[in-house]
Amino acid sequence: MLNTRSLASAALIGLCVFASSAFAQAPGQPAAAADAPAALTLPEIAGLKSDNEKISYMIGLQMANSLGQVKEYVDVPTLTKAIQAGLSGQGRAMTDEQAQAIGMAFGQFMQRKEMARQMELGAKNQAEGDAFLAANKSKAGVRTTESGLQYQVVRAGAGATPTAADTVKVHYRGTLLDGKEFDSSYSRNEPATFPLASVIPGWTEGVALMPVGSKYVFWIPAALAYGQSGAGESIPPNSTLKFEVELLEIVKPEQPAAPAQ
DSSP states (O other), X not given: OOOHHHHHHHHHHHHHXXXXXXXXXXXXXXXXXXXXXXXXXXXOBTTBOSHHHHHHHHHHHHHHHHTGGGGXXXXXXXXXXXXXXXXXXXXXXXXXXXXXXXXXXXXXXXXXXXXXXXXXXXXXXXXXXXHHHHHHTTSTTEEEOTTSOEEEEEEOOOSOOOOTTSEEEEEEEEEETTSOEEEEHHHHTSOEEEEGGGSOHHHHHHHTTOOTTOEEEEEEOGGGTTGGGOBTTTBOTTOOEEXXXXXXXXXXXXXXXXXXX
């Protein structure tokens, strides 16, 4: 939940991280003597003469970055007055209790606003995904399972077929319907290994259709992927996903060592 305390904390955290990096000792440099504090040396900045001006400007940038999500609600002159009052302890227009109440109300408002945005975006993505799947299922080579999963065989393998209880090694690339890539083992140049029971339902069902050595393309409806929740910034709510998958191996569990004779 967003409130005035969390906004201030975000700014302070950013400032502390920035400041701590300035105190980091460079590799190979001896520690300064305890009785010889290091002098503050700051770069020349046009329009900022004193060290305090430079430091204050840096703090202001840190605060601005932390307030990015709520900048449309920030009145800069009033914010400046509040900082001045907070630092001097004089001329405060509200008590801590009032600030906390306003912060809680604003946080709840922002939470409701974000939920409404996510619902609207989810409805849009759901409609686009449904329309895409309806058109895609009639294309040559595309098959649709009872659950609504769609797939196309790019290369048929001749190996064994895994079950949902197996662990598999795969190469894959995942994209949204607009072609934006959100994950790829090819980009990492390293296959992924995971239990089929631990992934999204569309993967569990789809990879279990593949003989080892196969390469398939899957189109996974939102209900078989991440649904209304989405997955972070990369996968919006109710996204239909496209995956290219190569099944390289069914990974056998390690056998326990034989007892010593």
